[in-house]
Amino acid sequence: MLNKSLLNISTKGCFFKDKLTEESFISFQKKASISFSEIKAAYHNKKLPALSIVSEKDHLEECQRIAQTWKKRFKNIVLFGTGGSSLGAQTCIELYQTRGGKPEDSPYFHFMDNIDPHTFTQLLKGLDLKTTGFLVISKSGTTAETLCQFLSLISAFKNQLSQDQVIVITEPKNSPLRRLAEQHQYQLLDHPSNIGGRFSIFSLVGMLPALIAGINAKEILEGAKAYLTQELEEITQNSTQGAALNYAYYQQFGCTQTVLMPYIDRLSAFALWFRQLWAESLGKEKRGITPINALGTVDQHSQLQLYLGGPNDKFFTLILLETFTSSPQVITSDSELSYLHHHTLGDLMKAEQEATAATLIRQGCPTRIITLNQLNERTLGALFTHYMLETIITANLLEIDAFDQPAVEEGKILTREYLSRKAS
DSSP: EEEEESSSOGGGGGTTTTTTOHHHHHHHHHHHHHHHHHHHHHTTTTTOHHGGGGGGGGHHHHHHHHHHHHHHHHHHEEEOGGGGHHHHHHHHHHHTTTTTTTTSSOOOOOOOOOHHHHHHHHHHHHHOOOGEEEEEEOOOSSHHHHHHHHHHHHHHHHGSGGGGEEEEESSEEEEEEEHHHHHTTOOOOOOOTSOGGGGTTHHHHHHHHHHHTTTOHHHHHHHHHHHHHHHTTOOHHHHHHHHHHHHHHHHHOOEEEEEEESOOGGGHHHHHHHHHHHHHHBBBBOOOOOEEEETTTTGTTTHHHHHHOOOEEEEEEEEESSSSOOOOOOOOGGGGGGGTTTOOOOHHHHHHHHHHHHHEEEEEEEEHHHHHHHHHHHHOHHHHHHHHHHHHHHHHHHOOOTTTTTTTHHHHHHHHHHHHHHHH
């Protein structure tokens, strides 16, 4: 089966004579289609704000205004936030900011999504405070990690932080983070109350950092909107099919893990974003499919042996790129390296990704392949939308609520209790 859209998705490698056949898959596809009909109805009834926001423009206009000022004013941006408050922005910014650098006219982003004090101290030591802006993001305004980071920043620099170099994004309600921002008169922006953190990529949580980093946020939203329209009008049925495949292999063949393996460095953060979205949305009531993020070709040397030789309990999705950035042609006279002669890094990448896909399928591992003609803002918007839809449909099939996360609350409560006891 091949569905052509902004994402070219092939599921031929998901069907086997002795496992799931295209005939036996029909019943799962029908069940997923029923679930999708319910989700379509919810969308049209304005009950899926995380997706409805792609058609709204007001928040983008405000973000563009702020971004223009911050791009001129700062050389570095530090983003304090964890999980959904950070991973979406990281994914967008990774389009242009790579291990090799960033666009010349945009500030460099530092993501402080953990609380290791060594990392925090080393970062602050290396920053020029006058040319650094700080984004502080927590939907609830009660996230202990983000609050401690922010309070540590204020303590480290005391009165040196100016009011115009800090933006706080949190819900418009009374919370410790909001009170802290008001006390110091830092700029406050409202996190949408009806959109959870892991679904917030298309709101100002993802779009403001993206714009500051020089990403065309309008194109991300346009790609998301175009893909959403295709799926809602059933021109393509990629998300329904993907959810049905994951569910079928989970129910019938014990595939309790799903591996997302892009062969593109610029999608390594996307795989982490997917991991949180899928895990927090589906891991409930002792049900769920464990997400695993991987990166080709790196994880061919660390994980592939397990994937091929270990238990056959995984569903695979590979994200491949059709066209690669040009690189020097290899010239060698070593006979042992003749297979590389007159080839490029792109040639090797293409050969390795195709070889991995073929090997997985030959070993009976269900493997879906998403091929991108190019990676840009539009295709990234489509990828975000696809996985949101696929996650929500899968949750519906598992008969769980995709939007809550009751299990993690216990750990947050205990953390506060332990610190309170130590303080007393």
